[in-house]
Amino acid sequence: MSHWTDHIPDAARAYIAGRRPDEVECVVPDIAGVARGKAMPAAKFARQEKFYLPDSIFLQTITGDWAQVPDQAYTEPDMILRPDFSTTTAAPWTADVTLQVIHDVLDPQDQPVPIAPRNVLKRVMGFYAERGWKPVIAPEMEFYLVARNTDPAKPIEPPMGRSGRPAAARQAYSLSAVDEYGPVIDDIYDFAEAQGLEIDGILQEGGAGQIEINLNHGDPVQLADEVFYFKRLIREAAMRHNCYATFMAKPIENEPGSAMHIHHSVVDIASGNNIFSDAAGETTDDFFYFIGGMQKYLPAVIAILAPYVNSYRRYVPDFAAPINLEWGRDNRTTGIRVPVSSAASRRVENRLAGMDCNPYLGIAASLACGYLGIVERITPRAQYKGDAYVAEDELPLTLGDALDLLEECEPMREVLGKRFCIVYESVKRLEYKEFLQVISPWERQHLLLNV
Incomplete structure (x- = not known):
């Protein structure tokens, strides 16, 4: 069974250079283009196929407030985050061996969440x-x-x-x-x-x-x-x-x-x-x-x-x-x-x-x-x-x-x-x-x- 690092770009593999990654940052760009998500030990990342974040990350203003959307109750349901391994890259400024991975954002039916900026570009x-x-x-x-x-x-x-x-x-x-x-x-x-x-x-x-x-x-x-x-x-x-x-x-x-x-x-x-x-x-x-x-x-x-x-x-x-x-x-x-x-x-x-x-x-x-x-x-x-x-x-x-x-x-x-x-x-x-x-x-x- 292949390891997830077998599917990452050459530059990321070269950065690891046989070392064990310490941490993986699961990243989603929000409305402002700010990196949202979570960091976790690489061993834990390797055991999971998907992760979760609330949809409120796309309702947050640049000042940290949350917008109220017309005709939508503020309930913060979870979205599914699935790693796009082609985006895996180093975080070379960190003290340990850290990789970043941009994640696709899906709803519970595995459909693209329409308010995620990366999905908007894919729609176009x-x-x-x-x-x-x-x-x-x-x-x-x-x-x-x-x-x-x-x-x-x-x-x-x-x-x-x-x-x-x-x-x-x-x-x-x-x-x-x-x-x-x-x-x-x-x-x-x-x-x-x-x-x-x-x-x-x-x-x-x-x-x-x-x-x-x-x-x-x-x-x-x-x-x-x-x-x-x-x-x-x-x-x-x-x-x-x-x-x-x-x-x-x-x-x-x-x-x-x-x-x-x-x-x-x-x-x-x-x-x-x-x-x-x-x-x-x-x-x-x-x-x-x-x-x-x-x-x-x-x-x-x-x-x-x-x-x-x-x-x-x-x-x-x-x-x-x-x-x-x-x-x-x-x-x-x-x-x-x-x-x-x-x-x-x-x-x-x-x-x-x-x-x-x-x-x-x-x-x-x-x-x-x-x-x-x-x-x-x-x-x-x-x-x-x-x-x-x-x-x-x-x-x-x-x-x-x-x-x-x-x-x-x-x-x-x-x-x-x-x-x-x-x-x-x-x-x-x-x-x-x-x-x-x-x-x-x-x-x-x-x-x-x-x-």
């Missing part, structure tokens, strides 16, 4: 598969390394570099700027290698201490798993060097925000060809329909791509964050960009998603827009040429407005799943309500004695 993938298509994506992850911040009342500051000076802003693509926090980068590389995660490139972005990591293109679920894992390993690497890594959309005033740009193409399963290019290498109708779908439906999913009140601080003109639905070829000022590529790798880049979004949900929502565009044969507007930062703003400006658009969009609710949308909106509206009860320093400074 199913719509593509029904038409003989397979989407391919490549994410770009932007984040900040910042000085330790133990007092939430104090502004976030850049980290101290190895030169003894704070990290400098406006040094995009500078290798010297990356070298300032080289020890953190070294640990990120080492952790990623131990986990079997491949980095396509790493570079300095425009903000002080802001870094971008690019991943190779591939299967959307696998890439979402990798982004999920990367967020944790990057945080752990930073903590080793007395700083924090943050994926907030806008952590520092007057600095650019952090995005998760998503590149998409779609492959015909039967032929293996990119449906965005024809036999002559020219763009197809489906390519334009995909863009048209993004222009029509992205506003309805901004609440997923920009899931917190802080997310909307990133949508500021001239801060490297497009706030429009224009599309253009090799134009980074448009919300929808078509990079320079060969016909085989022709793709569409969504530049609106924030790095604070749940990667499973952000990728699912972005793919859903393109899918609806192809199915509904939506023709996009004419290509935008020039600086689209001066174009008309077309996105909701608050989380409340964004949630209203999602609630009103029936086609999108059908693709993502109506039950998921109801739960997601309940969680986010409670978070928004909690935020509105907080009085900010700006209000005290300018309103206390002046109005």
Whole structure:
């Protein structure tokens, strides 16, 4: 009888290297993309085929409160967790030999729980598969390394570099700027290698201490798993060097925000060809329909791509964050960009998603827009040429407005799943309500004695 470690990826087996694993973390990504689950001795994990967690893990807000879902009693029934051994990876920052395993979430009838983010992405993938298509994506992850911040009342500051000076802003693509926090980068590389995660490139972005990591293109679920894992390993690497890594959309005033740009193409399963290019290498109708779908439906999913009140601080003109639905070829000022590529790798880049979004949900929502565009044969507007930062703003400006658009969009609710949308909106509206009860320093400074 085979042992469960016979079914794990090569990188995980290499990490064990003949040792006995001490602990296994049974992991489920929640609505926010936070790792929920339980850790247990590896020997106990080996004896069980499934595990259990209450469905309330998907009702929890980022502040730790629980949302009340309309027409659903709060009874916290158990869900079944079944390990997906293909996701097994090391937790190399731990003192002992620890492995992480992402689990599929099922109901008592062995059906996918519709509100689990990983299942939402699989649902969208199913719509593509029904038409003989397979989407391919490549994410770009932007984040900040910042000085330790133990007092939430104090502004976030850049980290101290190895030169003894704070990290400098406006040094995009500078290798010297990356070298300032080289020890953190070294640990990120080492952790990623131990986990079997491949980095396509790493570079300095425009903000002080802001870094971008690019991943190779591939299967959307696998890439979402990798982004999920990367967020944790990057945080752990930073903590080793007395700083924090943050994926907030806008952590520092007057600095650019952090995005998760998503590149998409779609492959015909039967032929293996990119449906965005024809036999002559020219763009197809489906390519334009995909863009048209993004222009029509992205506003309805901004609440997923920009899931917190802080997310909307990133949508500021001239801060490297497009706030429009224009599309253009090799134009980074448009919300929808078509990079320079060969016909085989022709793709569409969504530049609106924030790095604070749940990667499973952000990728699912972005793919859903393109899918609806192809199915509904939506023709996009004419290509935008020039600086689209001066174009008309077309996105909701608050989380409340964004949630209203999602609630009103029936086609999108059908693709993502109506039950998921109801739960997601309940969680986010409670978070928004909690935020509105907080009085900010700006209000005290300018309103206390002046109005």
